Structures are given as structure tokens and as C-alpha cells.
Amino acid sequence: MNIICLVKFVPDITGFGYDYEASSMVRNHTRMVLNPDDVCALSFAFKVKERHPDSQIQVVSMGPTTVVPHMHDLLRIPVDKGTLISDPLFAGSDTYATSEVLGSYLKTQSFDCILSGSRSLDGATSQVPPQIAEILSLDHMLDISEIDVEKISPTEAVFSVEGERETTTWSMQLPGVLSLGRSSTCKLPYPSYADLQRDVSDKLTILTNKELGLDPSHVGLEGSLTKVVNTYDANSRRRAKTVVETNEEGIEFVFSYLKDRGFV
Amino acid sequence: MKRILILQDTELPKRSNDLLEVCNRIYGSEDHEAWLLAFSSDRENLPEGFERIILVQDEGILTEDARYICAIIMDLYSHHAFDTILIPGTWLGRMVAPRLAKQLHVGLVAEINDVQRNKDTLEFVRTAYSGNVLAGITMTSNPPIILSIKPGIFSWEPESLPKTIIQHYDKKITSPSSLTCLERKQRPVSYDIRDSEVLVSGGGGAKRAYPLLETLAEALSGDVSASRKLVDQGIAKRTIQVGQSGKIVSPRLYVAIGIDGAIQHVEGLHNVETILSVNTRPDAPICSISDVVVVGDAKIFIEKLLQKIALENEHTTPDQYTSDRGERE
CATH class of the missing domain: 3.40.50.1220 (TPP-binding domain)
Incomplete structure (x- = not known):
């Protein structure tokens, strides 16, 4: 199998806090991590490779060159090939422009399957994978909970989606785009000790618009069809709190409070 | 007269009319009418408040096929040139809206939770930067406006109910999709x-x-x-x-x-x-x-x-x- 994984490095928001008292964001210790849903996509690619050792995994990402060390980490796991699309011209691209850029590269590649996460931790609107599928005229499925590793072949994938009221199992012809949802069981392999310090830079290609040759007016801020014009405080939700403890007095207070409002 | 097309929320069909509140927020007192694209399997659950309901005779999985739904919307758009298309931000809607935006070459503001009108500009508000900020976003592309709507935020209170015309859509549209549903397993849901x-x-x-x-x-x-x-x-x-x-x-x-x-x-x-x-x-x-x-x-x-x-x-x-x-x- 020839697999392309679309990944994104995002700020690790578990390190973020919000100080509601001061209405400000606490951004200490922010580091970039591989988007959790994308971990599931890559983890599945490795499952396929374990079963079919001749499979090739290429990781494709778009972002600033500051993520190069993170790409290197993936190449040490080892992912066979890494492609980072990075050009200041692309900065500020909305999802429309982003999928144009990624799509223009993917058009030049041969693959059986594109895997991605469903949602990104920072944007979380899952627009890019379906737009890429549209650009490439491929089928796509979102929020996949599991792909059947025994049944996947270069021409077909079988997978399930856990919905609100039912779990559905689907088949889709490949090539296609499959977006996985987050699951607690997804893990990436560890690099071998020998690979920890290995120079993997020869496996990483950094592409700029010089190579992709897109019309500059179709990418970045200029090529975006939406524009952020305002930001609002998302956190004006402070309430006049009463603080109690778990002693008798506290429990009494909570009980009366709930009783007065008809909850008990 | 502004015309809006709303895709049925197939998860909570009756709640589809909550998106009428989004129409009110966009157009205010300006004359507008809302159409609903619905599927015959939901015939029993058609919501009130729409001027027209376009009822598609669906066969099985097609209601879950984003490419098929896009093809129908594109066909309807070519005849009725909607000013705005609203898609619920459900599992299906999140696959339909981005594709549709690509096909119509327009921007998409996804999973909005507010609409702000500032003089002549419309701002669509959604959470950004991991939910830490609300971003007011405008469209720089030509109409139509395509939005997907965060479920559970807007609610619509009817002032007066229009008489709904139900129009059957029986045009045969072939889906380019290869999706086949192999199995459906109901899951017991005790509560929502x-x-x-x-x-x-x-x-x-x-x-x-x-x-x-x-x-x-x-x-x-x-x-x-x-x-x-x-x-x-x-x-x-x-x-x-x-x-x-x-x-x-x-x-x-x-x-x-x-x-x-x-x-x-x-x-x-x-x-x-x-x-x-x-x-x-x-x-x-x-x-x-x-x-x-x-x-x-x-x-x-x-x-x-x-x-x-x-x-x-x-x-x-x-x-x-x-x-x-x-x-x-």
C-alpha cells in the first residue's frame, strides 16, 4: 500500500489555561504536538505497514519551518518520506487556500489512500480533508472510528463510524480520503535507540511555491475567501460564586441551594 | 427577496428550523424566504416555518452520501440561485459544506455560533484558536454565502408560520461516490x-x-x-x-x-x-x-x-x- 498521511502540528492546548478572573489567556509551557486525531491516522498507517512491510508511508504537512524537528521525529519512527510545504506566501491561508495548496501537491503524487485526522485541536472544523477529496475528485469519510486493517487493499477500504444512535460499517473504493476520529487506543511506535539521533534530513523535502508554482493571488491571505475582521472575548462568563467546603455546613448549603431551586 | 436553502438536520430533523434563526440574524427585516432540502425518510418529522420543502425520494444510504447531496444542492442552485446556503454542523453536514464551498468557489465559515451585523457588513462568529477567542469572519468571495452552523446554539421562535409548499424532487441524480453501507448496528441510547x-x-x-x-x-x-x-x-x-x-x-x-x-x-x-x-x-x-x-x-x-x-x-x-x-x- 502507498499511504499518504496528512498531518498538522498544533499548540498543545492541554498546557493552556484561561484566567477567568483576569480575562486573559495563560500560555505558559506551550509546545507544538502532533494533532491527536492525526496520531490515529498515522498509527493506522503503521498497522498496515506491519502487515504489508512493502507499504510506503509519506507524511505531508503544511506549516512554518519551525516544525522541521517534529517532522524529523516522525521520520525516525520511521516514516518513509516527509514533505513539508512551507512558504511565507502561504501564511494566513484559510481552509479554502490551504486545501488548494495541499491539493496541488497531492495531484502530483501517486497513492492508494490518503489518511488524515477528522478534527484539528486548534481549528476543529474538519474542512480541509473533504476539500482535498473534492479537489482530487475522491470519496471521503469523516469521523472514522476504525479501519479494518485485514480488509484494506489498494482498491478498497472497509471501516466503521460510530454515530449517535448506530454504528455503521462502510466500504469505499480506493484511492480515497479517510479521516479518523480520536481514540484513546492510538499510539505511535517509538523510534529505536539507534534512530534517536539519526540524521533523517535526507528523507524530508521542503517545498516552497517555487516548486509548486501556484498563482500567488490564490494562496495565503490574498487567496483566502474568508477574513477574520474582529475578535471577541470568549470568556465573559464569570459568575458570583459562593465557595463552601465539604463539611456539614457546606453540604447543608448545597442541599438548600438545590432544594430552593427544585432540584431535590 | 432573498432566498435561503437549508439542509435538513438528519440527526434531529425537527430541529432543522432552528436554522431559521440564523436567516433572521442575517437578513433581519429584509424580505427573505427559507427553503428546506429534506429526505422522504424524514417525511414524518418535517419541521414548520419554511416557505418551501424540497423532498428528495431517497433510497437508503444516499442521504449519508455527501457527494450525492452536493450534486442535488448544485442542481437546485443552478435553478434558484440561493443567496445563502446553511448546513447543520453535523457529521454529514461537516462533509457536505466544505465540498459545496469548493464547488461554488466560495469561502466557508464553519460551525458558526453567532451572526453580527455591523452597518453593511455581515460578520459570522465562530470560536478560534482552540476556543480561546471568538473570531468575527467576513466573506470576501461573491455570493452565495455558505455557512455551517454549530448545533445546539441557535433556537427559533415562530412569529407567524408561512404556508409550506412541499415540492417533490424526483430528478435522477447519479452519485459519483462508491460508498456502500455494509452493516448498521443500532446502539441502545438511554438519553441525549x-x-x-x-x-x-x-x-x-x-x-x-x-x-x-x-x-x-x-x-x-x-x-x-x-x-x-x-x-x-x-x-x-x-x-x-x-x-x-x-x-x-x-x-x-x-x-x-x-x-x-x-x-x-x-x-x-x-x-x-x-x-x-x-x-x-x-x-x-x-x-x-x-x-x-x-x-x-x-x-x-x-x-x-x-x-x-x-x-x-x-x-x-x-x-x-x-x-x-x-x-x-
Whole structure:
């Protein structure tokens, strides 16, 4: 199998806090991590490779060159090939422009399957994978909970989606785009000790618009069809709190409070 | 006259008319009419409030095929040139809206939760930067406006109901998709946290107390929900997750047990009347947005409160209890 994984490095928001008292964001210790849903996509690619050792995994990402060390980490796991699309011209691209850029590269590649996460931790609107599928005229499925590793072949994938009221199992012809949802069981392999310090830079290609040759007016801020014009405080939700403890007095207070409002 | 097309919310068909509120927010008093694209399998659940309902005779899985739905919308658009197309931000909608935007070469503001009109410009508001900021976004592309709408935020109150024309769509459209549904397994759903009046919600700090949440929820006639942390650890099911990547809930009472209150979680609380939080850390973000904060251990709190409730119930004589219930019935 020839697999392309679309990944994104995002700020690790578990390190973020919000100080509601001061209405400000606490951004200490922010580091970039591989988007959790994308971990599931890559983890599945490795499952396929374990079963079919001749499979090739290429990781494709778009972002600033500051993520190069993170790409290197993936190449040490080892992912066979890494492609980072990075050009200041692309900065500020909305999802429309982003999928144009990624799509223009993917058009030049041969693959059986594109895997991605469903949602990104920072944007979380899952627009890019379906737009890429549209650009490439491929089928796509979102929020996949599991792909059947025994049944996947270069021409077909079988997978399930856990919905609100039912779990559905689907088949889709490949090539296609499959977006996985987050699951607690997804893990990436560890690099071998020998690979920890290995120079993997020869496996990483950094592409700029010089190579992709897109019309500059179709990418970045200029090529975006939406524009952020305002930001609002998302956190004006402070309430006049009463603080109690778990002693008798506290429990009494909570009980009366709930009783007065008809909850008990 | 502005014309809006709304895609049926196939998960909660009757709630599709909540998107009419988005139309009102966009067009205000300007003359506009809303059409609904619905599927015959939902014939029993057609919502009120639309000038026209286009009913597609669907066969099985086609209602879940984003490429097929896009093809129908494109066909309708070519005849009716809608000014705005609204897509619910459901599983299906999140596959349809981005494709549609690509096909129409327009921008997409996804999962909006507010509309602001500033003079002549329309701003669509959605959470950005991991939910820490609300971003007001404008479209720089030509019409139509395509938006996907965060479920559970907007609600529509009818002022007057238009007479609905039902139009059957029987044009044969072939889907380019190869999707085949192999199996459907119904899952028993006991409750939907979006409908709950009372939620007892557990977070990372409620791991040990998790089995007790159910008992407390029962005592408060409510349901159990959870934060992402408990879901990611496999302790709670994803269907009961509150927050940005879970569901938006609007209970009257939200009891947050061992929940830190990361902004992505708070994002899931909409119009909650009372928030009671139990936390060992009085400086946890959730405490600032609570009406009552109990500082202490979750397990001890629940046990003591349950004892108190049981004790009070004992003091209530059986007669009073029956008559109370009788009055309610």
C-alpha cells in the first residue's frame, strides 16, 4: 500500500489555561504536538505497514519551518518520506487556500489512500480533508472510528463510524480520503535507540511555491475567501460564586441551594 | 427577496428550523424566504416555518452520501440561485459544506455560533484558536454565502408560520461516490445529554468517583456527562462528552465534578442556569464561572450529599411523598 498521511502540528492546548478572573489567556509551557486525531491516522498507517512491510508511508504537512524537528521525529519512527510545504506566501491561508495548496501537491503524487485526522485541536472544523477529496475528485469519510486493517487493499477500504444512535460499517473504493476520529487506543511506535539521533534530513523535502508554482493571488491571505475582521472575548462568563467546603455546613448549603431551586 | 436553502438536520430533523434563526440574524427585516432540502425518510418529522420543502425520494444510504447531496444542492442552485446556503454542523453536514464551498468557489465559515451585523457588513462568529477567542469572519468571495452552523446554539421562535409548499424532487441524480453501507448496528441510547435538564458531569478529577456520578444523577433526576479527559481515557462514552469536540448542552443545573474547566469544555455550556462545581483546586477555571463552588474531594462530596438527600427523604412522610407526586402528575 502507498499511504499518504496528512498531518498538522498544533499548540498543545492541554498546557493552556484561561484566567477567568483576569480575562486573559495563560500560555505558559506551550509546545507544538502532533494533532491527536492525526496520531490515529498515522498509527493506522503503521498497522498496515506491519502487515504489508512493502507499504510506503509519506507524511505531508503544511506549516512554518519551525516544525522541521517534529517532522524529523516522525521520520525516525520511521516514516518513509516527509514533505513539508512551507512558504511565507502561504501564511494566513484559510481552509479554502490551504486545501488548494495541499491539493496541488497531492495531484502530483501517486497513492492508494490518503489518511488524515477528522478534527484539528486548534481549528476543529474538519474542512480541509473533504476539500482535498473534492479537489482530487475522491470519496471521503469523516469521523472514522476504525479501519479494518485485514480488509484494506489498494482498491478498497472497509471501516466503521460510530454515530449517535448506530454504528455503521462502510466500504469505499480506493484511492480515497479517510479521516479518523480520536481514540484513546492510538499510539505511535517509538523510534529505536539507534534512530534517536539519526540524521533523517535526507528523507524530508521542503517545498516552497517555487516548486509548486501556484498563482500567488490564490494562496495565503490574498487567496483566502474568508477574513477574520474582529475578535471577541470568549470568556465573559464569570459568575458570583459562593465557595463552601465539604463539611456539614457546606453540604447543608448545597442541599438548600438545590432544594430552593427544585432540584431535590 | 432573498432566498435561503437549508439542509435538513438528519440527526434531529425537527430541529432543522432552528436554522431559521440564523436567516433572521442575517437578513433581519429584509424580505427573505427559507427553503428546506429534506429526505422522504424524514417525511414524518418535517419541521414548520419554511416557505418551501424540497423532498428528495431517497433510497437508503444516499442521504449519508455527501457527494450525492452536493450534486442535488448544485442542481437546485443552478435553478434558484440561493443567496445563502446553511448546513447543520453535523457529521454529514461537516462533509457536505466544505465540498459545496469548493464547488461554488466560495469561502466557508464553519460551525458558526453567532451572526453580527455591523452597518453593511455581515460578520459570522465562530470560536478560534482552540476556543480561546471568538473570531468575527467576513466573506470576501461573491455570493452565495455558505455557512455551517454549530448545533445546539441557535433556537427559533415562530412569529407567524408561512404556508409550506412541499415540492417533490424526483430528478435522477447519479452519485459519483462508491460508498456502500455494509452493516448498521443500532446502539441502545438511554438519553441525549442535549435534552437533559440536570447534568452531573465528571472530569479528570472524578476518575475515582465516576461510578458514583450515576447515583447522584439519579438523586437529582438527571443524567451523567463527562469532559474530554474521561472520554479519552476510555472511562466515559464519547456520546456523553461536553465541549468543543463533544456536545453543546443547556441544562438547568450543571454539576461539574473534578472538571478543570478548560476553555474547550466551557465552550460546551450554553445558557446553563446554575453551575455547581466541586474541585480540590479553588483556582480551577471552572470555579470562576460557577454559582456555587465546593472545595474538596469529589467522592466525599457526593457521598455526603447523597446521605443528606436520603436523610431528608426519610423525613418526608410517605403520604407527603405520594401527594407530592400526585400533584405533579
